[in-house]
Amino acid sequence: MYRYRKEGLVAGVEKVFSPHIKGELKYELDFYDTRDVQPDIVLTDQDVGKLTISSLGSGIVYDTRDNVFDPRSGLVAGLNMKISPSRLSRTPSLSKAIFTGSIYQNSQVLRTRYVPAFWCSSGMGSAKILPLVERFFLAEEIRRGIRTGHTRATGHELQPDGGQCILPHQLRTPHFSQ
Numbered sequence: 001m002y003r004y005r006k007e008g009l010v011a012g013v014e015k016v017f018s019p020h021i022k023g024e025l026k027y028e029l030d031f032y033d034t035r036d037v038q039p040d041i042v043l044t045d046q047d048v049g050k051l052t053i054s055s056l057g058s059g060i061v062y063d064t065r066d067n068v069f070d071p072r073s074g075l076v077a078g079l080n081m082k083i084s085p086s087r088l089s090r091t092p093s094l095s096k097a098i099f100t101g102s103i104y105q106n107s108q109v110l111r112t113r114y115v116p117a118f119w120c121s122s123g124m125g126s127a128k129i130l131p132l133v134e135r136f137f138l139a140e141e142i143r144r145g146i147r148t149g150h151t152r153a154t155g156h157e158l159q160p161d162g163g164q165c166i167l168p169h170q171l172r173t174p175h176f177s178q
Contacts, residue, residue: 002037004133006030012057023060028082030055032133046091047132053091055084065104072115077101094127094134 012026032051042048058081065074082096102119125134 001041002034002132004032004034006032006133020064021060021062024058026057028053028055028057030133032131034132037132041132044129044131051091051131051133053084053131053134054088055082056088057082071104071117072106073104075101075103091131092128094125094130096123096125096134098123 008028008030010026010028012024014022014024016022030053032053034048034051037048059078061076061078063074063076065071065076078100080098080100082094082098084091084094086093098121100119100121102117104115104117106115127134
């Protein structure tokens, strides 16, 4: 669909509210260089070439996984919000909200070392026209097992401005024997 290079700066603070809940506030300054864009997804002159986006964001995460790197059971869910007022950068104002969640459950039915895992990702955005790098292409070339173009969402008048929820699954096994 397209290729891009992203460089940026992030400054933020994180607060732990409880053993399972943490929140964050951050400022992001991102520099994009977008190229090799398929003609049918170009909506504005900002969709190709260099673009700078300055934004404020907040998020909250709920995490009950037994192991962050190799979970056998638990849940992790987060909600992130991002706003980019036109006063902060030369791009049109935009806002985004993204929900992600994963569930890991060590199966007593399988009685093996495999762990069934399910995840969900959903999002929505609001702007006159979202720049290409801010549109929702949930899971495209990011998540395993989802083919490119499968989750592209379109909104009002075929503008790609929203997200669909996807609920794929996987069967995990530890990398090292336990």
